Amino acid sequence: MTEITKVECWVLRAPVAKAVATSFGIMTSRPAVFLRVSAADGAWGWGEVFCNFPQVGAEHRARLVDSMFAPLLKGRPSDDAPRLRRELESQTRRVAIQCGEPGPFAQIISAIDQALWDMAGRRAGVPLWRLLAPDGGTAGNRVHLYASGLGPKDVAVNAARKRDEGYDAFKFKVGFGSDQDITNFAEIRAALGEDATIMVDANQAWEHGTAAARIAELAPYHPQWVEEPLAADEPAAAWQRLARDCGAPLAGGENLRGLDAFEQALAGGWFSFIQPDVAKWGGISECREVALLARRHGAVFCPHWLGGGIGLAASLQLRAAMGAEGFAEVDANPNPLREEVFPLAPQDGWVSLGDAPGLGVEPDLVRLKPYLTTY
Template sequence: MPITLSRITVAAYRVPISSPVATSFGVMHNRPAVFVRLEDGDGAFGWGEVFANWPAAGAEHRARLLVEDMGDLLLGQPFDDASELFTQLTEKTHIRALQCGEWGPFRQVIAGLDTAMTDLVARRAGLSVAQYLNPQAEHTVPCYASGIAIGQADHQITQGQEAGFSTYKVKVGFDLTQDTALLTGLFSTLGAGETLCADANQAWALPEAERFVAACTDLPLGWLEEPLPADASLTHWRALADQSPIPLAGGENITGTGGFADAIATGVFGVLQPDIAKWGGFSGCWPVAQAIRAAGQRYCPHYLGGGIGLIASAHLLAAAGGDGLLEVDVNPNPLRDAFDTWQGATHRGTLTLSDAPGLGITHLPDEIAEFVTYSRDLHI
């Protein structure tokens, strides 16, 4: 039956943090999130999350973009399923995004809306999202510890080990000599069967990336993530891949089915990492995940944000299967932690999905209400 949306509720959140989260391109001084709830005329509902980490004022901007630039395209409009919402919104906002050059924000808002719509549809079907996508979906997904600052990695890896992780990803791209020296030392802290990966966050041009790879040739890194800008030429990516014994990873800043088809076809990536909150939602990322798996490549969804997007990423990985890992940021974030995704368990190396319909989220945690910076409730 067609789904006609009768209510849209969106809120932006921002939590102060005592320890900033630093990447090679900038520093996060607080933790933001944008959560959206869709409801149809029968009272069925679904939750989604919109990417809001960058720029600094991104959360409020994206929440307002949803309300003021897309509300008229949603309320009272019939959709057969989530993919139709995704396709229609992409087409109908094309000129609006072109007019202002804000392709990213529009794609991110549509991704969050698609996640909410998929949650709603799966909930109506009485299935978890993972089971809705794939009846043979896994019930658990393995996780790795992410967002680890290279200068604090000794401490954070020890904490990660206590939490049950066995794979860790540290942020590099600050000082090549210091980064490589610190990485070398970190291997002595790892136990048997543990893996260390590195994330440069697009820090280098090809010559610097080549120097890093040469300096780390003898280090058994699990992967090297975004050593080059996502829009670097294929020639540069190929040149680096040809000389790197370390698998290259990327995908969080690739958008569009065509963009991922090209990335898969090149064969330069050992690991591909679509981000469900940045582009595609389930309608875009589920076919991409299937294509990655069909090509024999490793699918590890990228994610760094609030609790809804993390849970959605887990359902996507559970449906895709394979040897992928769920990214779990180890830095404090009340907008993620309040969802109690592990249901009180201290072991974080594996996440067990809820069998509840949809994403298993019925309402937002009460304790995050104090962090709202913008909210709107649209209805007909």
């Protein structure tokens, strides 16, 4: 057993010229919390804490790491990520309830889990996609990407730009009113052609009484999937009714927590595409279990990601480990905390991950210094 000796956080915040809009809010900067776990044998690993919303959340999560999780981790074994993830969740469950913050706690534990898997890959000298593969490491290292975060304005123009950069699948934001949503879909479909793979993301915008009608308006443009049309905590009956009535495949999962929630959604059959986020809940350990659940239930595992480069690397490594089926999400909006940490150059929509051990990334903290903030 090799003990954990140190847990460190860096909070970064990159200004953006144009705010990133969703149906529920906007991001006026691009934040990230990068976390590094070090062990007594000199090994280390990186993880990333989800912190997009609220916009002040990055600093708060880093303070939680320093004040609560770093002391809990010191001296703990570093060589069993799934076990330590379960122990941390159990150990902090009641205080998470007490302070009303199960989400931030889950996000921090997820980053710790990523870091321990990165450490495991570095120790073994193998890329994480090989270490995680359920077939004994014979999975390929190729991942089919889609460009996401398009809209609500200039959707067709920006999709064409991403096509020129090597993407062949695209997702744009809806939930901004019927007229704008329909116009955007008509324009992007006309720009990319009838055979292009196009998804839409409502970000929980619609009520269960109107969602089917909103989806019906978009159905003539043939969405690959409609993502999060309802609030994630709507009852199972509402999701089942919508999946039955709407006439389009549904996707979701980034805002679910716990294997039971994913099991219910997959067994209930309302998601054709399941989208856990390695930095929101479960880290790599539990999102891998979700991917295996999806395989058993006939759904497609397409991990969600809209943050910096460390979490993107974790997301792509996990998708690659599960084989070539499905897509992985890459934000189309400018973000130096992604681009300068894990740059991608897709060809015909695909990217091949290298053989660097672990996550395959080592953030250059000197280069990122202009984005560092104090907390």
